[in-house]
């Protein structure tokens with residue numbers, strides 16, 4: 254079994270195979286062999302890349318769908334990090350045989366490399382996903398959600414809290430990689446297969462005045478709702494400080510970077526009404542240090558959080574709660590394995606330093622912490638409830 258984590262999983266947990274994209278017809282296989290080629294096609298259509306960059310993208314598409322993993326260039330700036338993350342072990346392995354989490358992450362690193370994102374030439378730092386993220390931020394849905402902030406004042410504080418948490422959770426379905434794969438983001442608020450939100454708000458009240466870490470997922474609409482959630486935590490002093498973890502570079506199409514946070518803030522400030530007041534408070538919070546943005550290299554690592562470095566563990570340990578947003582962060586939090594869905598969430602996150610809450614729309618196979626009856630009901634429904642984006646969860650552990 255390929256090693257997904259570099260640290261042994263405690264024996265108290267059920268034996269669960271690491272998820273790979275080896276099985277024909279599986280969701281991971283469709284991501285590696287259909288969604289990624291579709292993404293390469295969309296990126297090429299979105300930019301007037303010169304032929305040598307297009308050729309590299311086509312070569313990556315061939316390698317990542319039918320070939321074996323090849324190493325980074327000797328002079329790659331992050332080669333040591335990737336060697337630390339297991340690159341030498343996987344070179345020569347068919348992409349579909351490596352852990353899905355590892356291979357998918359490496360695909361995005363290689364895509365940036367193919368486009369000279371880390372180079373010193375004219376394409377340095379050009380985010381290949383920027384057009385998609387920008388279009389989502391300026392789209393009709395985002396405008397409607399921003400406009401809805403004006404009516405939040407009509408809600409009771411409790412209802413406002415619930416609405417904001419659901420918005421942050423619901424926003425997670427709007428990830429562009431999911432949409433590239435034909436995911437439906439138009440359905441109503443996702444069914445909650447597990448809902449610890451009441452306990453989460455109770456904990457935030459009890460630990461008022463602490464530091465909340467929010468590990469962001471997608472830019473655009475999801476990030477806007479995360480920013481509004483952060484504002485309400487700061488304005489109500491349920492958080493003295495919020496540390497917003499973003500990615501150090503473009504990742505998984507729509508994952509948020511610092512540039513996306515600034516785009517989101519400017520979008521709120523320019524929207525007028527309650528959105529403008531929210532954006533202005535958040536801008537001031539950043540200036541005065543109550544809202545800090547962090548872009549740790551491990552946020553783009555191909556490994557589970559079980560392998561996180563000490564400095565990141567210390568930061569999460571110091572938080573009153575760490576809010577983990579999205580599907581990819583969930584996979585990294587619990588370990589991307591074929592866990593039985595009833596495996597206790599507390600058991601698979603027992604390693605995590607401090608209290609952690611996952612807010613996630615289900616868009617991939619892994620899930621834990623569900624009641625048997627809920628699983629039986631979902632399975633009876635016959636639909637691809639794990640990957641369709643129609644269900645979501647709020648799970649809390651380590652309180």
Ligand SMILES: O=P(O)(O)OC[C@@]1(O)O[C@H](CO)[C@@H](O)[C@@H]1O
Nearest residue numbers: 428430431579580581582616617
């Ligand atoms: O973390 P997000 O944005 O909620 O979702 C990311 C994600 O669901 O998209 C990929 C498929 O496109 C999955 O492999 C991955 O987990």
